Amino acid sequence: MSLPRFLDIEYCQTDDSLFPTAIAWSLADGQMKTVVIAPDESWLPEDGDLGDVDLRHLEEQGVPLLELTRELHEDLPDQTVYVDGLDPDEILIDLIFSAVHQEAPFEIAPIAELIHGLDTDTLEDRRRQLLFEEGLEPQLPENGVYALLLLAKEEGYLEDL
Template identity: 80%
Template sequence: MSIPHFIDIEYCQTDDALFPTAIAWSLADGRMKTVVIAPDDDWLPQDEDLPDIDLRYLNEQGVPLIELARALHEDLPDQIVYTDGLDPDEILVDRIFDAVDMESPFELATIAELIPDLDTHTLEDRRRELLFSNGLDPQLPENGVYALLLLAQEEGLTDQ
């Protein structure tokens, strides 16, 4: 049995902007990768301050979009990748790949599609409880992915 793939994307959203700032994803063996994303200039509003976003940090520490796109192509080709279903994940993934004129190598689905026996509210309650009980900051994408991995493990969907 292989481990399902999960992804979580943190993002900035204002009236004039919506763009990813960090991303984490899991690999088939359960390991995770996480990166800060250097934003595309086209994503940034011209005359607006971005709340709680340090653009200098993103530009200095962030991975260039082409490198991120290549890593996702390498790690998740032809995969179904599951999200918590709470964020505008599809839009954010499209922003990443549109910026580098590439197609996404994976299909997004929600955790509810992986675990259809539980309703969306129950899944979200369990995900939040896993974050809380493990002392995980929900704002970090790697913690979101870890919580989804734990949830899949609880449901017997992993071999670990």
């Protein structure tokens, strides 16, 4: 049986720019992939102000966009991928795929579309509580995906993690 898929994106947002810096997603077996994203030149602001984002780290450690989109195509084809619904995930996914002149091979939906018994605020409160209980840093995308997996498991959508 294929498990629901989850995704979380860390991003840089300044007055002049918004772009993804790291992404994590779950696979059909509940495993996760996480990558730092090498930014496209067009994403970078003219003034070079990226707040507290380390551009050198992104450029040196980041996965090229073509490689990232290839992996996403392999791992998430024709899937509905669930996100926490708080971040501009659809915009960030569009940025990734439009930079390589492709369309995303999956649809993004908020976790509330998977878990019907709880309202959005309750889901977010529980997600934050899980992050805290597990001692996870909320800004890391792999922790965001793990919290969504735990939430889905609690609600009976996953057998084992």
